[in-house]
Amino acid sequence: MMENKHPAKSKTIYANLVSLGVVPLLTHFGIKVTPEITVVVMAVANIILRFMTKGSLGLGGSDAEKKIGLLYKAYKQLKKDAEAFKNAKTG
Numbered sequence: 863m864m865e866n867k868h869p870a871k872s873k874t875i876y877a878n879l880v881s882l883g884v885v886p887l888l889t890h891f892g893i894k895v896t897p898e899i900t901v902v903v904m905a906v907a908n909i910i911l912r913f914m915t916k917g918s919l920g921l922g923g924s925d926a927e928k929k930i931g932l933l934y935k936a937y938k939q940l941k942k943d944a945e946a947f948k949n950a951k952t953g
Contacts, residue, residue, distance in 0.1 A: 866920025874911040875919075878904070 869875055881904055888895050 867917045869919050872919060873914065874908060877907050877911060881907075 881900070885895050885900055
């Protein structure tokens with residue numbers, strides 16, 4: 863069974879983050895980078911990095927998943943409370 867890897871150890875994520883900075887930087891210096899070129903370069907980079915992958919990304923196991931679930935439930939409740947407050951205020 864493959865171990866989950868923390869996202870901070872992912873070469874693919876780093877490559878995509880670097881591209882977010884490189885494309886605007888190249889454009890700033892007058893180098894025209896079309897969306898088509900960007901898509902092709904990133905697709906090739908992601909395919910290469912995919913073959914280098916040793917494990918899947920994870921958030922640290924079941925404890926992290928539980929925390930995300932609790933955060934989502936809290937978000938839903940907060941959204942519901944905000945809607946009720948809005949309705950009470952207008953109606």
